[in-house]
Amino acid sequence: MKGVHEMDIILKILCDIRPESDFKESxxxxxxxxxxxxxxxxxxxxxxxxxxxxxxxxxxxxxxxxSIEAIRELLEKYGVTT
Amino acid sequence: MNFIFSHRKISGLLAIVPANERxxxxxxxxxxxxxxxTLKLKEVMGYDKRRIVDGPVCVxxxxxxxxxxxxxxxxxxxDDFDGLIVITQSPDYFMPPTSNVIQGRLGLKQDIFxxxxxxxxxxxxxxxxxxxxxxxxxxxNKVVIINADVLSRKVSVKDRNSYPLVGDAASIAxxxxxxxxxxxxxxxxxxxxxxxxxIIPAGGFRxxxxxxxxVLENDGENNLRSKDNLRMNGTAVFNFVQVExxxxxxxxxxxxxxxxxxxxxxxxxxxxxxxLEKLADKMKVPRAKMLSNVVEQFGNSSGVTIxxxxxxxxxxxxxxxxxNVCFAGFGVGLTWASMLLNCGxxxxxxxxxxxxR
Numbered sequence: 001m002k003g004v005h006e007m008d009i010i011l012k013i014l015c016d017i018r019p020e021s022d023f024k025e026s027x028x029x030x031x032x033x034x035x036x037x038x039x040x041x042x043x044x045x046x047x048x049x050x051x052x053x054x055x056x057x058x059x060x061x062x063x064x065x066x067s068i069e070a071i072r073e074l075l076e077k078y079g080v081t082t
Numbered sequence: 083m084n085f086i087f088s089h090r091k092i093s094g095l096l097a098i099v100p101a102n103e104r105x106x107x108x109x110x111x112x113x114x115x116x117x118x119x120t121l122k123l124k125e126v127m128g129y130d131k132r133r134i135v136d137g138p139v140c141v142x143x144x145x146x147x148x149x150x151x152x153x154x155x156x157x158x159x160x161d162d163f164d165g166l167i168v169i170t171q172s173p174d175y176f177m178p179p180t181s182n183v184i185q186g187r188l189g190l191k192q193d194i195f196x197x198x199x200x201x202x203x204x205x206x207x208x209x210x211x212x213x214x215x216x217x218x219x220x221x222x223n224k225v226v227i228i229n230a231d232v233l234s235r236k237v238s239v240k241d242r243n244s245y246p247l248v249g250d251a252a253s254i255a256x257x258x259x260x261x262x263x264x265x266x267x268x269x270x271x272x273x274x275x276x277x278x279x280x281i282i283p284a285g286g287f288r289x290x291x292x293x294x295x296x297v298l299e300n301d302g303e304n305n306l307r308s309k310d311n312l313r314m315n316g317t318a319v320f321n322f323v324q325v326e327x328x329x330x331x332x333x334x335x336x337x338x339x340x341x342x343x344x345x346x347x348x349x350x351x352x353x354x355x356x357x358l359e360k361l362a363d364k365m366k367v368p369r370a371k372m373l374s375n376v377v378e379q380f381g382n383s384s385g386v387t388i389x390x391x392x393x394x395x396x397x398x399x400x401x402x403x404x405x406n407v408c409f410a411g412f413g414v415g416l417t418w419a420s421m422l423l424n425c426g427x428x429x430x431x432x433x434x435x436x437x438x439r
Contacts, residue, residue, distance in 0.1 A: 038123055042122045060360070
């Protein structure tokens with residue numbers, strides 16, 4: 001499965017930010033209140049550092065962080081692939 | 083909307099900050115969030131120290147304190163200016179204008195043009211544009227621009243989105259004519275269709291303050307604030323800045339036939355470090371050229387963060403030299419504006435403290 005490695009990394013980052021949330025069971029992190037707007041800021045900063053990218057401000061939209069798959073697709077846009 | 087000015091200059095700058103310093107870490111207990119998450123925010127957003135007024139201090143108090151400092155130190159003569167523009171979102175009263183209040187408290191002459199402008203994070207730019215326009219009149223030789231806010235008094239202490247970043251401050255900029263013809267380019271845009279993303283819902287005639295408007299409400303992210311408090315839709319504001327500001331700066335450079343490389347410092351309004359770093363990356367300018375240390379040391383004091391960035395970082399140089407700088411402000415309204423100018427040498431550039439009670 002494409003992107004398995006990134007998905008594991010993304011899941012670990014998410015769990016570090018919100019250890020109490022079960023990200024595997026949700027496909028709408030925002031609506032399910034697993035992430036809030038400031039968590040997204042923390043997530044972006046961590047993804048930037050982990051993958052040596054700079055996610056553009058215009059891409060910092062809730063829909064790009066609603067699921068692990070959405071985050072993986074966003075990373076792919078910035079050239080992060082396995 | 084584009085503006086071009088010539089034979090105009092900023093001749094002096096004074097920043098006034100309350101002596102009352104708050105520490106983000108000490109205040110974390112106010113917020114309904116796990117400490118680890120809040121500490122992560124400190125690291126990413128650059129929240130650290132901030133200055134807020136101690137007690138019921140008003141904009142005219144900070145302004146008069148600063149003006150008296152200028153008078154008493156021979157930096158400005160009491161009758162030597164013909165315009166007094168106050169830019170604030172936290173006026174002393176709905177009526178009379180705070181500029182008139184300041185004129186009266188300082189005992190200024192009656193032949194003076196006093197004006198209040200209700201603007202926030204773009205307010206310093208709006209004030210500069212208005213001040214430069216006023217200098218078109220032969221009867222106006224010098225204009226004082228006071229940009230000040232005490233918004234800490236309108237923010238809920240249980241609102242993690244706004245409370246840890248808000249700072250109070252004032253700045254006084256002196257504008258006057260100069261023989262130097264170097265052009266000053268500026269542009270300005272406004273969009274009232276998004277006026278609700280930064281708002282204090284109650285307190286005006288639309289929704290007067292009442293016991294009902296004072297009730298704390300959960301915004302869905304565990305921030306507690308009432309309709310009497312400042313409310314910011316952080317996601318919408320962040321997206322607005324990232325979408326609108328880079329093309330605005332691009333247009334400014336094009337109009338001025340300049341390039342980003344020619345700008346020595348980008349002195350943008352400082353809401354938080356993260357937003358500024360993202361702007362710098364998008365504009366492909368080094369982060370070091372886009373200063374972000376004012377919000378870390380003093381908090382977000384609306385448009386005042388721009389003159390404070392000069393006073394905090396460039397004080398020594400700008401009293402001797404001219405520096406090619408790009409200002410930008412963006413916020414309530416929504417309003418966004420930018421200006422490209424050679425700033426300096428200034429007759430003075432200082433920061434003073436407004437004492438605690």
